[in-house]
Amino acid sequence: MAVSPLSISDEDILKDEPQKLLSPSNPTPEETIFLSNIDVAVAFTVETVYFFEDGSAAEMSRIVKRALAILLVPYYFLAGRFQTNRESGRLELACNNAGVVFVNAKSKVRMRDLGDLSLPNPSFGRFVHRPGLHTNLHERALFTVQVTEFVCGGYAIGMVTNHGVLDGKSAAEMFQNLASICRGGGDLKPQTIFNDRTIFRARNPPLISHPHQEYTPFSPTLKQLPSSFTALNKPSPTPSPPMSASNHLHSLIPFTPSTIATLKNAAAPIPCSTFEAILSQLWRARTRAVYSDRPGETSMVLFAVDVRSKIRPVLPDGFVGNAVVTGFAAARAAEVVERPFSFCVERVKEGIERVSGEEYVRSAIDWLEVYRGIPATCNGKSFYVSAWWKLPFKELDFGFGKPVHVSPVANGNDEFVLLLSPANGGESGGGRSRGSVNVWISLEKEKMKKFMRYIFAI
Structure with missing residues (x-):
């Protein structure tokens, strides 16, 4: 809604x-x-x-x-x-x-x-x-x-x-x-x-073995992006103003178990997880909303991949640094929109598999060493999906019982989309049913109107 x-x-x-x-x-x-x-x-x-x-x-x-x-x-x-x-x-x-x-x-x-x-x-x-x-x-x-x-x-x-x-x-x-x-x-x-984060130190010399x-x-x-590569000796520029109803809409969209099952059936004969199904549908709907006049351009969805089990030696319990790298799926906008839903699922699965090997992770670290880069969400074309549904925010009891609700804070970054569990994501639209996932998203008003027309269309 x-x-x-x-x-x-x-x-x-x-x-x-x-x-x-x-x-x-x-x-x-x-x-x-x-x-x-x-x-x-x-x-x-x-x-x-x-x-x-x-x-x-x-x-x-x-x-x-x-x-x-x-x-x-x-x-x-x-x-x-x-x-x-x-x-x-x-x-x-x-x-x-x-x-x-x-x-x-x-x-x-x-x-x-x-x-x-x-x-x-x-x-x-x-x-x-x-x-x-x-x-x-x-x-x-x-x-x-x-x-x-x-x-x-x-x-x-x-x-x-x-x-x-x-x-x-x-x-x-x-x-x-x-x-x-x-x-x-x-x-x-x-x-x-x-x-100790040195396990993720870049190789010397860097060896970029994959495109990134x-x-x-x-x-x-x-420099106006929230990146740590911004010079430390200069004050940050004025931040973007908070999004307002005049130019943005905010939505919490429930994906019920039946909706998720429908998406998985539409992906046949390719089997897919709940994450892969929802990510593919978000990519498709957002591409329709954002690229309607740019069918020849590349549409890309980014997502976080935990690499704790992919690095050797295996990271110990209690590691507090970042053990998450960025995966992606990309295709021409026309392909994302016009080809079967299974095409998007296949590209997403390829993106996850791409990050499954340690060499890809090492190559990404080396790429960042050379180019001092950040996730590619700054061009207004791609967006980043982060799955928070397994994070136990709603279970946190600080002494007087569990919270009645836990919420991320909406800001001016409409390129970030969160997947929340029903417990963390609220009641709207039946979002508390077991097995459902709530999608937390914001877009410019006109784009959101288009997005809402397409989000459940297969």
Whole structure:
């Protein structure tokens, strides 16, 4: 369902002065952590908001602050900052104990005034503390927490992490550990935090053995993108304004078990997984909506592939760096639209298989070493699908029960599409039925209207 969500202004949220929480175990002398090319290519922020009805916001604030002090013993590097290595010019993580940022806030609105929490809402950005969009990259906090109390007594916990430091799996594990500490637990899961990312170091000399359409070289024209290759000694440009109902629509689209079964049947005789079926349909519908006047151009869909099991030696439990590379499927727009659905499924399966070997992963790392690239979503033609459905956000209990809803924060990047589980994705359109998947997407208004006409057409 496409919506024009309730707009909340800065005047509706009263924030206290941010507090810096330090790690009690920060190494002395200061430690620097090597960041892989995979880390560096995705050093942008990830924002999530957890909504709660039970408990006290003031008590939750106290509990979370205490838990963060404990969490920052094993996760001391989260209190660090990015810096540039003077000799190599590479981005690295300085464990300088600059601090995790914590903010208390009060809202002038009630939680129910927000309407359906499951629907994408740019106003949810008011419930997170963004770490200095107008400051130098090396001054920005890598982890922020904001507890916002609503006038009704409910509250929201907004968290911002940096993808360059934690990928989805390791961020989810960190959140689970934080929640466990809030509940009085003591043991980490996994028990050891493994932060050595040199297993993903580029070869010397680099050996690019495959073409890599999934990335685009960094250039001065890309400096407004949320890339870690932006110079550290310059303030970031003014960020894109939040999307508004005037030029964008936001949708949460439920794929029910029957819809998924229909897609899989349409792919016959090619067998496909739920992910492959939904990804193929999204690619096809978006191509119809975006490329209607450009049939000869290449349409591409990008997606994340976990390579933990593809690298030797095998990564240990507790690895906290990025172990995810970008896969892709591409074809001329006319082919994507006019050929049978099975054609799209076959291209998607080829894209997944392409990343299955370690040599391809090593080649991608070496390509990034040479070209300093980022995922190729900056041209307005391709889009990136990330599967969040296995991340246990809705299970996080910080001491007063599980959240009534968990939401990513809608921002100005309509090239990113999320696949959410029914538990995390809300009730809209029957999205809570077992086996369903909710697609979280935004597009320009006219493109969204076309997309909605095609999304369930086979």
